[in-house]
Amino acid sequence: MARVVIRNLNKSYNEVHAVKGVNLEIRDREFMVLVGPSGCGKTTTLRMVAGLESITSGDIVIGETVVNELPPMDRDIAMVFQNYALYPHMSVYDNMAFGLKMRKFARPEIDRRVREAADILGIENLLNRKPRQLSGGQRQRVALGRAIVRHPQVFLFDEPLSNLDAKLRVQMRVELKKIHDRLGTTAIYVTHDQIEAMTLGDRVVVMKDGVVQQVGEPLDLYNEPANRFVAGFLGSPAMNFATVALTDVAGATHALGEGLQLALPPQIGERLRSHIGQQVTLGIRPEDLRVESGEAANGLSFGAVVEVVERLGSEILLDVKVGSGTMVAAVEPTVQAKVRDHLRLALNPERLHFFDCRSEAAI
Amino acid sequence: MAVSGLATRGAFARAPRRGTASRLLEDERWLAAALLLPTVILLALFIAYPFVEGVWLAVTNATVGVPGKFVGLANFEMLWNDSIFRVAVWNTFVYTAVATVFKLGLGLWLALLLNRNFRGKAFTRAFILLPFIIPTVLSTYAWKWMFDPTFSVINWTLFQLDIIHSRINWLGDPGLALISVIIVNVWRGVPFYAISLLAGLQTINPELQEAAAIDGAPPWQRFWHITWPLLLPVTMVVVLFSVIQTFADFQLVYVLTGGGPANATQLFATYAYQLGVGTGLLSQGAAVSLAMFPFLLIIVVVQLLYIRRVEVH
Numbered sequence: 001m002a003r004v005v006i007r008n009l010n011k012s013y014n015e016v017h018a019v020k021g022v023n024l025e026i027r028d029r030e031f032m033v034l035v036g037p038s039g040c041g042k043t044t045t046l047r048m049v050a051g052l053e054s055i056t057s058g059d060i061v062i063g064e065t066v067v068n069e070l071p072p073m074d075r076d077i078a079m080v081f082q083n084y085a086l087y088p089h090m091s092v093y094d095n096m097a098f099g100l101k102m103r104k105f106a107r108p109e110i111d112r113r114v115r116e117a118a119d120i121l122g123i124e125n126l127l128n129r130k131p132r133q134l135s136g137g138q139r140q141r142v143a144l145g146r147a148i149v150r151h152p153q154v155f156l157f158d159e160p161l162s163n164l165d166a167k168l169r170v171q172m173r174v175e176l177k178k179i180h181d182r183l184g185t186t187a188i189y190v191t192h193d194q195i196e197a198m199t200l201g202d203r204v205v206v207m208k209d210g211v212v213q214q215v216g217e218p219l220d221l222y223n224e225p226a227n228r229f230v231a232g233f234l235g236s237p238a239m240n241f242a243t244v245a246l247t248d249v250a251g252a253t254h255a256l257g258e259g260l261q262l263a264l265p266p267q268i269g270e271r272l273r274s275h276i277g278q279q280v281t282l283g284i285r286p287e288d289l290r291v292e293s294g295e296a297a298n299g300l301s302f303g304a305v306v307e308v309v310e311r312l313g314s315e316i317l318l319d320v321k322v323g324s325g326t327m328v329a330a331v332e333p334t335v336q337a338k339v340r341d342h343l344r345l346a347l348n349p350e351r352l353h354f355f356d357c358r359s360e361a362a363i
Numbered sequence: 364m365a366v367s368g369l370a371t372r373g374a375f376a377r378a379p380r381r382g383t384a385s386r387l388l389e390d391e392r393w394l395a396a397a398l399l400l401p402t403v404i405l406l407a408l409f410i411a412y413p414f415v416e417g418v419w420l421a422v423t424n425a426t427v428g429v430p431g432k433f434v435g436l437a438n439f440e441m442l443w444n445d446s447i448f449r450v451a452v453w454n455t456f457v458y459t460a461v462a463t464v465f466k467l468g469l470g471l472w473l474a475l476l477l478n479r480n481f482r483g484k485a486f487t488r489a490f491i492l493l494p495f496i497i498p499t500v501l502s503t504y505a506w507k508w509m510f511d512p513t514f515s516v517i518n519w520t521l522f523q524l525d526i527i528h529s530r531i532n533w534l535g536d537p538g539l540a541l542i543s544v545i546i547v548n549v550w551r552g553v554p555f556y557a558i559s560l561l562a563g564l565q566t567i568n569p570e571l572q573e574a575a576a577i578d579g580a581p582p583w584q585r586f587w588h589i590t591w592p593l594l595l596p597v598t599m600v601v602v603l604f605s606v607i608q609t610f611a612d613f614q615l616v617y618v619l620t621g622g623g624p625a626n627a628t629q630l631f632a633t634y635a636y637q638l639g640v641g642t643g644l645l646s647q648g649a650a651v652s653l654a655m656f657p658f659l660l661i662i663v664v665v666q667l668l669y670i671r672r673v674e675v676h
Contacts, residue, residue, distance in 0.1 A: 072576045087574075
């Protein structure tokens with residue numbers, strides 16, 4: 001068990017600068033999730049921690065050791081690969097025992113650890129099988145088992161659930177969480193799935209184009225995104241964005257945009273003071289919109305025309321047209337709405353997000 | 364309604380009667396037979412007939428121009444007591460064993476090198492195949508020239524480098540001749556091994572190497588525990604093909620030494636040719652050829668059993 005520190009980490013392949021000045025500290029026993037779209041540098045970062053990719057510049061520290069030049073075997077890490085990477089010619093038992101055999105553990109100790117891990121993962125009855133005789137979920141367990149038996153300082157996960165079907169993915173996600181709670185090993189987990197990031201991570205790192213966008217606890221990232229990218233990436237359905245102009249009308253700040261005319265409360269107006277007279281991006285999460293019967297008392301509502309109604313059971317997603325733009329509203333399942341209905345949507349001013357149009361940073 | 368009903372019946376009446384042939388082909392058994400026929404004819408004509416004819420020749424006393432009579436196993440009895448035949452058998456085994464070991468070793472090494480990423484990879488891979496592509500007789504003539512005692516470029520180079528001080532008679536010295544012939548066989552055979560094993564290597568998921576590296580296996584252990592077992596089925600097939608080819612090799616030895624000096628490089632195939640075509644003793648030549656058969660059969664059966672075992676596990 002150890003903390004991992006990444007200092008000013010860079011990776012370039014010829015002309016491509018894949019990872020740009022990443023700084024992270026993963027605390028001891030923490031479950032850290034790196035999330036971002038394909039090509040954002042998250043997997044490259046993980047592979048550099050593993051020692052599978054060389055570092056262009058910067059430092060990686062595991063425990064107290066700078067591991068920049070250490071080969072993977074000397075870093076005391078275990079990795080779970082996206083395609084499991086089980087040795088196809090070895091039994092499940094041998095797959096799990098391989099790392100211990102290579103490290104010259106005594107036979108009884110190997111046996112004890114393999115059986116212990118198999119017990120944790122519920123795969124005792126599969127120990128004599130070959131990987132090709134296993135289902136996707138079982139293979140995933142074996143891959144996890146191979147990491148667990150080693151009792152490493154750090155677990156590295158490279159999109160381990162992305163090859164599983166949706167139902168199994170949810171189940172394995174829960175189990176991963178339980179296993180981490182039980183073992184308490186420091187973990188770095190790479191995924192492009194924001195739900196995995198939100199549910200698994202003690203903290204989450206959002207990356208884009210090789211740059212860390214924001215680091216924080218899942219709900220902090222969700223509620224206070226540092227920029228428009230983080231805001232749009234986390235949350236499903238994604239945050240609605242609209243360009244609005246901020247104007248001062250008799251001392252009160254108003255946001256004017258396509259089909260929007262919002263009188264903002266004073267405390268928010270104060271925050272936006274420096275942007276008066278400019279265009280900014282307004283962000284509203286779908287669940288922060290509600291259907292209002294009449295005009296909202298606080299002047300924070302707008303008219304919308306329903307285009308699509310998606311009934312999910314627990315909630316309804318309304319795709320609505322606001323001016324010439326579109327938004328999604330996640331509303332109570334009891335709301336009666338039909339296509340082409342004219343509605344008024346109200347919003348909570350506390351839950352509004354504003355982003356600078358040029359820098360895209362949160363205001 | 365009535366009109367359309369009539370029209371329909373008329374259409375049925377005009378439907379063409381299907382011939383006996385097309386009805387037979389509807390039956391899968393007949394269709395299968397019909398589809399197999401061309402292959403069966405080709406195999407019968409060019410493989411089965413020559414084989415049967417060869418077996419028949421081996422049990423007669425036919426010579427060129429004389430059909431011969433059945434003599435039972437007399438030809439084989441003669442071979443049993445023929446010292447040249449025994450030399451040829453021994454040579455064939457040495458030739459096959461030594462050449463195969465070197466071809467496998469060098470081919471695997473080359474395949475592992477070619478499996479890496481480097482500039483000009485595609486070109487190098489294509490280039491490697493050259494010895495395999497050039498007609499054997501042509502390349503072997505080039506080697507013959509290089510082994511020539513007077514004009515040998517190899518001797519010249521060694522001489523200039525001050526390594527030797529007298530000419531080496533590569534093909535004239537009985538001890539060296541077999542080695543020289545094996546060298547050429549290895550040179551010609553390595554590309555086949557390299558390219559086939561490279562294809563096998565490319566089917567192995569590179570993540571396995573990474574997983575093993577993280578598991579703590581140094582490069583040699585990764586090769587021994589991961590690459591080699593996964594490559595084994597391909598290796599066995601490649602070795603099987605190569606052993607059969609090498610065991611029955613003819614062109615190379617025929618061009619380089621013709622089996623000489625003093626039968627030092629005589630193999631099954633060259634001896635069969637010498638007896639059957641060179642001296643016209645067709646029946647004895649056929650007997651030598653046929654004597655190869657049980658050896659090859661044993662090799663093939665053993666290897667196929669092994670391949671099956673590897674695949675099952």
